[in-house]
Amino acid sequence: MSSRKKVALLPRGTVSDEAVRYMFRGQDVEFVYCKMIADVFQSTANGHTDWSVIPIENTIDGSVNLHIDWLVHEVDLPIRAEWVFPSIQNLIGDASELSSDGNPAHWEADKIKKVMSHPVAMAQCLQFVRSRLPHAELETLNSTAEAVRTVKSNPGKGWAAFGTKLAAADMELDVLEEGVTDHDNNFTRFLLVGNAPYENATATTYKTSILVTLPEDYPGALHQVLSAFAWRRINLSKIESRPTKKKLGSYYFYIDVELALDTVLMPAAIAEIEAIGCQVRLLGSYPSLPYEQT
Ligand SMILES: O=C(O)C(=O)C[C@]1(C(=O)O)C=C[C@@H](O)C=C1
Numbered sequence: 001m002s003s004r005k006k007v008a009l010l011p012r013g014t015v016s017d018e019a020v021r022y023m024f025r026g027q028d029v030e031f032v033y034c035k036m037i038a039d040v041f042q043s044t045a046n047g048h049t050d051w052s053v054i055p056i057e058n059t060i061d062g063s064v065n066l067h068i069d070w071l072v073h074e075v076d077l078p079i080r081a082e083w084v085f086p087s088i089q090n091l092i093g094d095a096s097e098l099s100s101d102g103n104p105a106h107w108e109a110d111k112i113k114k115v116m117s118h119p120v121a122m123a124q125c126l127q128f129v130r131s132r133l134p135h136a137e138l139e140t141l142n143s144t145a146e147a148v149r150t151v152k153s154n155p156g157k158g159w160a161a162f163g164t165k166l167a168a169a170d171m172e173l174d175v176l177e178e179g180v181t182d183h184d185n186n187f188t189r190f191l192l193v194g195n196a197p198y199e200n201a202t203a204t205t206y207k208t209s210i211l212v213t214l215p216e217d218y219p220g221a222l223h224q225v226l227s228a229f230a231w232r233r234i235n236l237s238k239i240e241s242r243p244t245k246k247k248l249g250s251y252y253f254y255i256d257v258e259l260a261l262d263t264v265l266m267p268a269a270i271a272e273i274e275a276i277g278c279q280v281r282l283l284g285s286y287p288s289l290p291y292e293q294t
Contacts, residue, residue: 004028004029004030005029005030005050005051005196006029006030006032006048006049006050006051007020007024007029007030007031007032007049007050007051007052007053007192008032008034008039008040008041008043008044008048008049008051008052008053009031009032009033009034009040009052009053010033010034010036010037010040010053010055010142010143010145011033011034011035011143011145011146012031012033012145012166012167012170013144013145013148013163013164013166013167013170013171014118014143014144014145014163014164014167015055015085015087015088015121015144015164015188016053016055016143016190017031017033017145017164017166018085018164018166019053019055019083019085019188019190020053020190022083022085022294023053023081023083023085023190023192023289025294032048032049035142035143035146036142036143037054037066037067037070037142038070038074040052040053040054041054041070041071041074041075041077041193042075044075044077044193044194044195045075045076045077049194050194050195050196051080051192051193051194051196051198052077052192052193052194053190053191053192054067054070054071054190054191054193055067055120055188055189055190056068056071056082056189056190056191057188057189057238058087058120058123058124058186058187058188058189059087059183059185059186059187059188060123060124060181060182060183060186061120061123061124063240064120065242068240068242068254069242069245071191071193071283072211072242072252072254072283073245075193077193077194077195078193078194078195078282078283078284079191079192079193079209079283079284079286080192080193080194080196080197080198080284080286081191081192081198081200081203081286081287081288081289082189082190082191082192082207082286082287082288082289083189083190083192083288083289083290083291084187084188084189084190084290084291085187085188085190085291086185086186086187086188086291087121087124087181087186087187087188088164088165088178088179088181088186089117089121089124089125089144089162089163089164089179089180089181090162090163090164090165090168090175090176090177090178090179090180091107091115091128091160091161091162091175091176091177091180092148092151092160092161092162092163092167092168092171092173092174092175092176093107093112093151093159093160093161093173093174093176094151094152094155094173094174095107095174095176097111097155097156097158098111098112098158098160098176099111099176104174104175104176105176107176107177109132109133109134109135109136110135111158112133112136112158112159112160113136113137113157113158113159114136114137114138114139114157114158114159114160115129115133115136115137115138115139115159115160115161115162116138116139116140116141116147116150116151116159116160116161116162117140117141117144117147117161117162117163118140118141118142118143118144118146118147119140120188121144121147121162121163122138122140122162124162124181124182124186125162125180125181125182126182127182128180128181128182132177136160144161144162144163144164144167145163145164145167145170147161147162147163148161148163148164148167148168148170148171148173149167149171151171151173152171152172152173160176162180165178187291192286193284198286198287200287200289202289203287203288203289205258205287205288205289205290206258206259206260206263206285206286206287206288207237207256207257207258207259207260207285207286207288208256208257208259208260208261208266208282208284208285208286209254209255209256209257209282209283209284209285209286210254210255210257210270210280210281210282210283211252211253211254211255211280211281211283212225212252212253212255212273212278212279212280213244213252213253213278213279213281214251214253214278215276215277215278218276218277221276221277221278222253224273224276225253225255225273225276225278226239228269228270228272228273229257229269232265232268232269234257234258234259234265234266234269235257235258235259236255236256236257236258237256237257237258238254238255238256239253239254239255239256240253240254241253241254242254254283257269260285261282261285262285
C-alpha cells in the first residue's frame with residue numbers, strides 16, 4: 001500500500017493552495033481540493049485524507065473564528081504543525097471588459113460593478129475598496145479561487161475578484177492591480193491537522209495549543225492560569241476567548257504556549273491549572289515553522 005499522504009485543502013488557486021505547495025515543496029503528497037472549509041475538515045475526519053490545512057489567523061484580519069470554532073467544536077483532529085505564508089491579493093478581471101483599450105493597467109473603476117472574494121481576503125483589501133472602488137458592490141464566496149472562477153464564468157457583467165496570480169492564470173484572466181491588501185507584510189498562519197503524525201527534521205521551535213475552561217464563580221481564575229505559566233517563565237504567543245456555545249457569557253480560552261508538551265515544565269503547569277478546577281483540553285503539540293523566502 002502506498003504511504004503517500006493525502007492533504008485536504010481549499011481549491012486550486014487559493015492562498016491555501018500556494019501555502020501548501022510551499023510547505024510540502026519537494027515532497028510526494030497528494031493534494032485533495034475541497035470546495036469549502038467544512039469539506040476540508042470533513043475529508044480528514046472521515047479518513048479520506050491524512051491531514052487538513054486550515055488558515056487560522058491573518059495579520060490584518062486576526063483570527064479566523066469560523067475555522068477555530070470548527071477545530072474546537074466539530075472535529076477532534078490534533079494540530080500537527082503550523083507555518084506562515086504571505087497572503088497576497090490581486091485585483092483580477094477581464095481587461096478587455098474593464099478597460100477602454102484592453103490594457104490591464106488601464107482598468108477603470110466605474111466599469112467594475114462588483115468585486116468578489118473570500119470574506120477574510122475581502123477584509124484584507126477594504127481600504128483599497130474604499131479608495132479605488134467606492135461604488136462597487138461586494139460579495140463574499142467560499143474561497144478566492146471560487147471568486148475568480150465566478151468572474152470568468154460571468155463575462156460582460158463588470159465583475160472582478162481579489163485572488164491569487166495562480167487563479168488568474170488558471171482562468172486566463174488579467175491581473176489588473178498587484179498586491180492590493182491594505183498593509184504590506186500580510187501573512188496568514190496555517191495549521192496542519194489530522195490523525196497522521198507529521199515529522200519535520202528542520203524544526204527548532206515548538207508550540208502547544210490548549211483550551212482552558214475556567215471554573216464558574218472563581219474570582220481571579222484567569223489570573224491563576226496565566227501565573228502558572230508566568231512564574232515558570234513560559235511564554236504564551238496567543239490567548240483568545242471564544243464562546244463555549246453552551247450559555248451566553250460562557251467562554252473558553254484558546255492558549256498557544258511556546259513550548260513542546262514534553263518539555264519538563266509543561267506537565268506541571270497544566271497540572272497546576274487543573275488543580276484550581278479548570279478543564280484543559282490539548283489541541284496539539286507541534287513544530288512551528290518559519291517562513292523562508294524561496
Ligand atoms: O480563499 C483563499 O484563498 C483561502 O485560502 C482562504 C483564506 C482564509 O480563510 O483566511 C486563506 C488565506 C488568506 O488570508 C485569505 C483567505
